[in-house]
Amino acid sequence: MIVRDLNKIIEANGERVVSDAKWRSVRMLLADDGMGFSFHITYLEAGSEHTFEYKNHFESVFCMKGSGSITDIATGETHEIKQGVMYALNKHDRHILRADEELVMACCFNPPVTGKEVHREDGSYAAAEDLETA
Amino acid sequence: MIVRDLNKIIEANGERVVSDAKWRSVRMLLADDGMGFSFHITYLEAGSEHTFEYKNHFESVFCMKGSGSITDIATGETHEIKQGVMYALNKHDRHILRADEELVMACCFNPPVTGKEVHREDGSYAAAEDLETA
Numbered sequence: 001m002i003v004r005d006l007n008k009i010i011e012a013n014g015e016r017v018v019s020d021a022k023w024r025s026v027r028m029l030l031a032d033d034g035m036g037f038s039f040h041i042t043y044l045e046a047g048s049e050h051t052f053e054y055k056n057h058f059e060s061v062f063c064m065k066g067s068g069s070i071t072d073i074a075t076g077e078t079h080e081i082k083q084g085v086m087y088a089l090n091k092h093d094r095h096i097l098r099a100d101e102e103l104v105m106a107c108c109f110n111p112p113v114t115g116k117e118v119h120r121e122d123g124s125y126a127a128a129e130d131l132e133t134a
Numbered sequence: 135m136i137v138r139d140l141n142k143i144i145e146a147n148g149e150r151v152v153s154d155a156k157w158r159s160v161r162m163l164l165a166d167d168g169m170g171f172s173f174h175i176t177y178l179e180a181g182s183e184h185t186f187e188y189k190n191h192f193e194s195v196f197c198m199k200g201s202g203s204i205t206d207i208a209t210g211e212t213h214e215i216k217q218g219v220m221y222a223l224n225k226h227d228r229h230i231l232r233a234d235e236e237l238v239m240a241c242c243f244n245p246p247v248t249g250k251e252v253h254r255e256d257g258s259y260a261a262a263e264d265l266e267t268a
Contacts, residue, residue, distance in 0.1 A: 001206045001227045006196075006218035028196065028220050035192045035222055036244035037171045058169045062140075062162065062240060064198055072135045084140035086162050088169055093135045106196060106240045110170040 172246035
């Protein structure tokens with residue numbers, strides 16, 4: 001059994017916490033935990049807007065706190081995001097996520113994020129359209 | 135893109151909401167959503183105690199609200215559960231979960247729950263030690 005505490009991981013501020021200016025993600029479970037998925041708590045700054053496309057992953061995102069919206073770029077459809085709303089990117093959907101208030105999201109990835117992708121996502125290697133807040 | 139609202143699912147009170155006297159689980163994503171995992175929001179009643187063993191699944195459980203404890207039956211070790219604590223059953227660990235206050239948990243299963251297991255889990259077919267709050 002693995003037991004981890006979000007608040008202690010944030011306090012430690014080690015490699016399980018990844019961020020840029022507008023988002024921060026805490027990696028609660030990664031590929032090497034052997035669960036077959038990864039699990040992340042992600043904070044998106046109030047007023048921020050993000051364009052994401054997870055070409056190689058499915059991701060589900062459950063809103064625990066905050067408000068905003070998501071636009072599916074393929075269809076043009078926009079959905080309200082608030083506490084209790086979940087979206088699942090079952091078609092590797094390219095999308096725009098907007099945080100009106102700070103969003104706190106519980107995110108699952110399949111296949112699991114390894115940590116290597118996270119470093120790529122976090123700036124130096126990945127193209128902008130390949131960024132992943134994980 | 136799949137978009138679902140926990141509160142609307144609870145209001146509708148259809149087959150996505152499963153419960154017994156001491157817990158209720160809302161199935162946000164099931165196997166047929168094609169994500170490769172399932173995702174559930176589960177409520178465990180204050181004062182309740184549950185013995186679970188997921189013989190065929192890995193499960194991670196993130197505490198969004200409430201307080202309690204979990205005992206790993208194999209090791210005898212007990213861990214405090216509170217907001218921000220996650221446990222992951224990476225060894226199909228048989229365990230006792232206690233809710234001191236109502237627990238609200240975000241749960242991921244791999245392989246994904248299909249709904250068929252849920253009916254089994256929900257009473258008529260499953261042996262007690264095989265119960266799964268999913």
